Amino acid sequence: MNQKTKWMMLLFLAILLFIGALSLNSMPMYFLVMFLSFFIYKNGNAVLxxxxxxxxxxxxxxxxxxxxxxxxxxxxxxxxxxxxx
Structure with a gap:
């Protein structure tokens, strides 16, 4: 698996978690999505x-x-x- 595929899968996971957090209204999921989004932005932006x-x-x-x-x-x-x- 190349770098771009890895970051795209993480981004897709973040989107799915965001939709799940909105539908469940779960605060821990909100924080997980924020952390994952920040991680993707800092480390995967240059690849994506x-x-x-x-x-x-x-x-x-x-x-x-x-x-x-x-x-x-x-x-x-x-x-x-x-x-x-």
């Missing part, structure tokens, strides 16, 4: 959402480049200046 995090980081880097270019254009004023004849 690796591709998503990489795409998000790449988009953020592209955004920073565009933002820096826009700041430079506004600072120099080259975008709105008209050519004099």
């Amino acid at each position: 959402f690796k591709e998503y995090d990489e795409r998000k980081k790449q988009k953020y880097e592209e955004y920073k480049v565009v933002q820096q270019a826009a700041k430079e254009t506004i600072r120099t004023g080259k975008l709105l200046k008209k050519k004099e004849l």
